[in-house]
Amino acid sequence: MNKQNWLREHGLILLTGVVVGIAALALTALGNPKNMGFCIACFERDIAGALGFHSAAKVQYIRPEIIGIVLGAMVAALAAKEFKAKAGSSPACRFVVGLFVMIGALVFLGCPLRMVIRLGGGDLTAVAGLLGFLAGILVGVVFLKKGFSLGRAYPVPTGEGFMFPGVMAVLLVLLAVFPALLKFSEEGPGSMHAPLAVSLIAGLAVGVMAQRSRLCMAGGLRDVFLLRDFNLLLGFLAIWITVTIGNLILGNYNLSAVSQPIAHSQYLWSFLGMALAGWGSILLGGCPLRQLILAGEGSGDAAVTVLGMIVGAAVAHNFGLAGNADSVVDGVYKVGGTSPAGMAAVVFGFLVLLAVTVTHLPRKEAAQ
Amino acid sequence: MIDTRGLSCPIPVVMVQKALKNGAPASLEVLADAQVAVENITRFARSQGYQVAVAEDGSDFTLTLTK
Numbered sequence: 001m002n003k004q005n006w007l008r009e010h011g012l013i014l015l016t017g018v019v020v021g022i023a024a025l026a027l028t029a030l031g032n033p034k035n036m037g038f039c040i041a042c043f044e045r046d047i048a049g050a051l052g053f054h055s056a057a058k059v060q061y062i063r064p065e066i067i068g069i070v071l072g073a074m075v076a077a078l079a080a081k082e083f084k085a086k087a088g089s090s091p092a093c094r095f096v097v098g099l100f101v102m103i104g105a106l107v108f109l110g111c112p113l114r115m116v117i118r119l120g121g122g123d124l125t126a127v128a129g130l131l132g133f134l135a136g137i138l139v140g141v142v143f144l145k146k147g148f149s150l151g152r153a154y155p156v157p158t159g160e161g162f163m164f165p166g167v168m169a170v171l172l173v174l175l176a177v178f179p180a181l182l183k184f185s186e187e188g189p190g191s192m193h194a195p196l197a198v199s200l201i202a203g204l205a206v207g208v209m210a211q212r213s214r215l216c217m218a219g220g221l222r223d224v225f226l227l228r229d230f231n232l233l234l235g236f237l238a239i240w241i242t243v244t245i246g247n248l249i250l251g252n253y254n255l256s257a258v259s260q261p262i263a264h265s266q267y268l269w270s271f272l273g274m275a276l277a278g279w280g281s282i283l284l285g286g287c288p289l290r291q292l293i294l295a296g297e298g299s300g301d302a303a304v305t306v307l308g309m310i311v312g313a314a315v316a317h318n319f320g321l322a323g324n325a326d327s328v329v330d331g332v333y334k335v336g337g338t339s340p341a342g343m344a345a346v347v348f349g350f351l352v353l354l355a356v357t358v359t360h361l362p363r364k365e366a367a368q
Numbered sequence: 369m370i371d372t373r374g375l376s377c378p379i380p381v382v383m384v385q386k387a388l389k390n391g392a393p394a395s396l397e398v399l400a401d402a403q404v405a406v407e408n409i410t411r412f413a414r415s416q417g418y419q420v421a422v423a424e425d426g427s428d429f430t431l432t433l434t435k
Contacts, residue, residue: 084427149376231411
């Protein structure tokens with residue numbers, strides 16, 4: 001393939017990666033927590049907190065980035081005539097798998113997108129997450145090859161497709177006009193955020209670009225192993241490289257496994273948490289970011305998945321499952337990580353994913 | 369004819385991959401209802417040496433893969 005064809009084929013996904021990377025750097029510079037320009041899991045967790053679904057005081061804020069991503073994807077899909085209201089592909093299983101993807105991500109402290117952003121900040125503890133994510137994806141790919149499917153979605157009345165973007169619009173109105181109804185962190189990650197308009201615009205831009213390019217963190221690795229297709233992986237790599245270069249220029253690059261922002265060095269559970277998130281993302285057909293995009297395109301199944309993730313965030317914080325960051329207490333470095341309950345939840349999550357997987361494999365006569 | 373309508377990513381392209389592996393047919397018709405499935409199947413089929421023609425029919429697409 002000559003250079004011109006290669007760029008025509010892959011230019012959009014590369015550009016999307018660069019836009020996501022620059023948006024993440026800008027959001028962090030303007031107030032978002034370090035190495036958390038974007039984090040779909042963390043931001044949905046913050047939304048759950050702002051609505052009072054959990055009471056972890058440090059992680060409560062309606063993140064306009066999430067609203068922007070969904071509405072941006074909706075606008076892009078409508079403009080391209082790709083908005084289609086569809087639903088009916090194992091919604092209850094998707095809800096529960098979404099819930100465990102969230103728990104896995106919060107044990108690690110980040111969704112796959114934040115994992116890449118952490119790597120781009122020089123956070124070597126995220127390498128354990130990357131390896132786990134890869135392992136989870138490989139498990140999912142094995143079952144995809146065996147014929148795993150959550151079944152077909154069917155066309156439904158258009159109102160179903162607009163319901164989730166509508167919920168996002170209501171959240172925006174609550175945030176902008178009735179903030180007194182919501183809970184807001186006064187300290188911790190939830191208190192750190194870029195101005196509303198900037199976060200919303202960044203989310204809209206990413207929503208539009210990711211809808212057009214089909215950016216997906218899980219899809220990037222999956223397609224390489226399943227199809228030898230590197231297109232989506234280029235988006236993954238473009239984010240990593242852009243964030244790395246940006247952090248080097250801004251003086252924020254810190255290549256180390258110690259004292260990384262909102263990260264822990266309990267490597268085994270970072271690995272297993274992201275393995276759970278990776279396998280779950282393959283079962284769902286996309287990473288947490290991709291679920292937001294699909295929900296914006298009218299998928300009721302993706303909407304249910306995101307709602308499952310928001311409930312998963314509430315479960316994670318109500319039952320003390322989420323990871324705690326490493327910290328320095330009285331001059332002593334204290335390794336954080338998840339609790340025994342969090343470890344049990346991850347193991348249970350693997351069993352749930354296994355049950356969902358084996359019950360959605362083709363029956364023997366159908367496979368032949 | 370392979371009907372991939374309503375199936376999530378990447379199952380449509382996995383179905384095509386299986387069909388092409390099983391006997392390498394000279395031509396194959398695939399029904400899809402999502403632009404992303406059309407793109408993925410097209411990219412994969414071309415990588416396997418097939419030419420792809422896409423016909424739009426209402427909200428569905430018929431892809432014709434020929435060697």
